[in-house]
Amino acid sequence: MALKSFIEVHPDSHFPIQNLPYGVFKPEPASPARPGVAIGDYVLDLSVVASAGLFDGPVLKNNCDSFLQPDLNKFLALGRPAWKEARATLQKLLSATEPALRDNAALRQKALVPLSKVEMLVPISIGDYTDFFSSMHHAKNCGTIFRGPENPIPANWFHLPIAYHGRASSIVISGTDIVRPRGQGHPAGNSPPYFGPSLKLDFELEMAAVVGPGNELGKPVDVNEAADHIFGLVLLNDWSARDIQAWEYVPLGPFLGKSFGTTVSPWIVTLDALEPFACDAPKQNPPPLPYLAEKISKNYDISLEVQIKPAGQENSSVVTRSNFNHLYWTLTQQLAHHTINGCNLRPGDLLGTGTISGPEPQSYGCLLELTWNGQKPLSLNGTTRKFLEDGDEVIFSGYSKGNGYNVGFGTCSGKIIPPP
Numbered sequence: 001m002a003l004k005s006f007i008e009v010h011p012d013s014h015f016p017i018q019n020l021p022y023g024v025f026k027p028e029p030a031s032p033a034r035p036g037v038a039i040g041d042y043v044l045d046l047s048v049v050a051s052a053g054l055f056d057g058p059v060l061k062n063n064c065d066s067f068l069q070p071d072l073n074k075f076l077a078l079g080r081p082a083w084k085e086a087r088a089t090l091q092k093l094l095s096a097t098e099p100a101l102r103d104n105a106a107l108r109q110k111a112l113v114p115l116s117k118v119e120m121l122v123p124i125s126i127g128d129y130t131d132f133f134s135s136m137h138h139a140k141n142c143g144t145i146f147r148g149p150e151n152p153i154p155a156n157w158f159h160l161p162i163a164y165h166g167r168a169s170s171i172v173i174s175g176t177d178i179v180r181p182r183g184q185g186h187p188a189g190n191s192p193p194y195f196g197p198s199l200k201l202d203f204e205l206e207m208a209a210v211v212g213p214g215n216e217l218g219k220p221v222d223v224n225e226a227a228d229h230i231f232g233l234v235l236l237n238d239w240s241a242r243d244i245q246a247w248e249y250v251p252l253g254p255f256l257g258k259s260f261g262t263t264v265s266p267w268i269v270t271l272d273a274l275e276p277f278a279c280d281a282p283k284q285n286p287p288p289l290p291y292l293a294e295k296i297s298k299n300y301d302i303s304l305e306v307q308i309k310p311a312g313q314e315n316s317s318v319v320t321r322s323n324f325n326h327l328y329w330t331l332t333q334q335l336a337h338h339t340i341n342g343c344n345l346r347p348g349d350l351l352g353t354g355t356i357s358g359p360e361p362q363s364y365g366c367l368l369e370l371t372w373n374g375q376k377p378l379s380l381n382g383t384t385r386k387f388l389e390d391g392d393e394v395i396f397s398g399y400s401k402g403n404g405y406n407v408g409f410g411t412c413s414g415k416i417i418p419p420p
Contacts, residue, residue, distance in 0.1 A: 002404060005094045006102040007112070009040035014399055014408020016040070017094055018276075020087060021232070021267035021409070024071055024123040027113045033070040033121050038267055038410075039094055041115050048111040054093060054100065057085040071125045072231075072268070076347040079213045080228050087272055120266035122173045124210060124348040129166040129262070130338060131206075131238055131254075131352040133157070134329040136282075138357040141369045146246070158286060161329040161337045166238070166352065167259035174235075174265050174410075177417045180390060181260035183244035197419055198241035198257075200374070201388040204355045205306050205365035205396060207324060208236040209331050210268050211349035215339050223336035224295050227271060229345065230331055235265035235304075235396045235412035236352050242368055242387070264350075265396070265412035273407050277301045277400035281330050291340055292333050299325040302409075304356060304398045306365075310380050311391025317380040319370060322356050322363040324398075390418045 005017040015021065015038035024033050025043055036043040049055065050067040059082045060066075066074040066082075075082065093101050101108055133139060136153070143152030156162065172178075180201055185194035212231045215221050221229055238258060245257025281297040302324035309316035329337075334351055355365040364370045367387050371378055374386035388394070393415040399408030 003091065004096045005039060006096045007040050007042060007094065011404065012406065013040055014406055014410050015267075016405040016407075017091055018402060018405050019269060019273050019407045020090055020094075021269045021273065022072055022123060023266045023268065024121045025113075025118040026121065027118055029119065035067050035069065035072055035075065035123070036113070037090055038115065042112045043115055043118055044090070044094065045111050045113060048107070049090075049093070052107060055086065055089055057089060059085050060089070071348070072123050073125050073348045076124070076210065076212045076231050083212075083231065083270060084272065087270065120173055122171060122264060123266060123268055124350070126168040126171055126348055126350050127346050129168040129171060129350045129352070130163050131166045131258070131354060132161050132163040132329065132334050133354040134161055134327045134334060135354055135357050135365070136328040137326060137359055138355040138365060138369065141357060141364065145368065145373050158284075159289065160292075161334045163334070163338070164253045166262065168350070170259055171262045171264060171350065172414075174263055174412045174414070176263065176414060178239055178261045178263070178414045179417055180419050181241050181244065181256065182419055183241060183256045184247055185243035186247045193247060194243070198244055199387070200242035201416060202240045202242050202367045203306065203388065203394045204238040204240055205304060205320060205322060206236040206238050206352050206355055207233050207302070207398070208264065208353065209233055209335065209351040211335070211345045211351065212347060214345040214347055214349065217344040218342040220339040220342060221336055221345075223292055223332055226332035226335040229335055230271055232268040232270040233274065233409070234268055235398050235409050237263040237394060237396055237412055237414060238352055238355075239263070239414070240366070240368075242373070261414070263412055263414045265409050267410050269407060269409055274300045274302070274400060276402060277407065279325050282328055284328065288333070292337060294330065294332060297330055299327055299330060300400065301325050302398050302400050304396065307395045308380055308385065309393040309395065310383050310385065311389055313381055313383070315381055316393070316395060319378060319380070320363060320365060322358045322365055324356060326356055326358045326363070327353055388416050390416050392416050
C-alpha cells in the first residue's frame with residue numbers, strides 16, 4: 001500500500017511524504033532560522049520535532065541538536081546512517097497511521113507552518129562551490145559555437161569531469177534579484193576592450209549536489225563509496241555573462257563572467273527520495289580510468305523545465321525541457337574526481353553539474369545554445385530574446401514522476417535588474 005500522510009497533499013504537489021526535502025526557514029521575519037522539511041503546503045519545523053524528543057533513534061537521539069542550528073551542516077556531517085534514520089522517523093511521524101503528531105493538536109500547531117508564510121533561506125553554509133561541465137551535448141554545442149564543428153569537444157573532456165572553482169559568497173536563494181554585471185568584453189577592431197553592463201546575460205540550467213561528511217585532506221573518496229558523501233540535490237542557475245566570459249576565460253577559465261550570482265532552490269531533495277528514479281548513465285567511450293570506473297553507474301530521471309517571463313509581461317514562456325539523465329559524467333564520478341588529488345570536501349560544499357542540455361534544440365540548457373549565440377532569436381509571447389534583458393525573470397522547475405505522486409524540487413527563480 002502506498003505511503004500516505006495525515007496531511008492533505010495535492011496529487012500535483014512536489015512535496016508528498018515520499019519526498020520530504022530539507023530546507024531552512026524563518027516562520028516570522030524576526031525569528032531565528034531553523035531546519036524544516038516540506039510536506040504538501042506546509043513546513044514541518046524540525047527544531048520543534050527535536051525539542052519534543054521525537055528523534056529517538058540510535059544515531060539522532062544523541063545528535064538531535066543538529067536540528068537546532070541555523071543551517072543543515074551539522075546534520076550533513078553525521079552521514080548516511082543519520083539521514084536514513086531521520087527520513088524513517090519523519091515518514092512515520094507524518095504517516096496517516098501514526099498518532100504522535102496527528103492527534104496532538106498543540107504540537108501540530110507549533111510544528112506545521114504554512115509554506116505561504118515562511119521565508120526560505122540558503123539551507124547550508126557553503127564553504128566551497130565547484131562547477132562541473134558534465135553534459136556532452138552542452139560541451140559539443142559550446143565548442144561548435146566558439147571553435148567550429150571540426151573539433152568541438154577537447155580530447156581531455158572524455159577522460160575527466162572538467163570543472164572550475166566558483167564563488168560561494170554570491171550564491172543566493174531563489175527569488176533574489178540578480179544585478180546585471182559590469183565588465184570587459186572583446187574589443188572591436190583596434191579599439192580598447194568594451195566596458196559596461198553585460199550585453200549577453202544568460203541563465204544556465206543546472207543541478208547541484210550537496211556534500212555530506214566529506215573527506216580528510218590527502219585521502220580521496222572511492223568512486224563506489226562517493227554516494228555516501230552526497231546528501232541530495234538542488235536546482236541551480238549559474239547565471240553567466242557570455243561577453244565577459246568570452247574575453248576573460250583564456251587561459252585560466254571563468255571569473256567575473258560567473259561570480260556575480262548563482263541561484264539555488266530552497267529544498268534539498270535527498271538521494272534516498274530520488275532512488276526510485278535512478279536510471280542507467282550513458283555508456284562512456286572511451287572507458288574511464290580505473291579510479292572513475294563505477295560498479296553501478298547511474299543518473300536520475302528528473303524532468304527539468306525553464307520558463308522566461310519577459311519584462312513587463314504577465315505570462316511566462318517555456319523555453320527548455322531537459323532531463324538530469326542527459327549528464328555524461330555522474331554525480332559520484334564528479335565527487336570522486338574532485339578528491340582524487342587529495343582535495344578535502346566539507347559538509348555543505350556545493351558541486352554544480354554544469355549546464356544540462358539534451359540532444360534536441362528544445363532541450364538546450366542556456367540561451368547561448370538556444371539562440372546559437374544570438375544568431376537565432378527566441379520568440380516569447382510576441383517579443384524576442386537573444387539574451388536576457390532587464391526585468392526578465394527566469395524560473396526553473398524540476399520533478400520526478402512517481403506512481404500517483406511527484407518528487408519535486410519546487411522552483412528556482414531570479415529576476416534581472418539593472419546595475420545601480
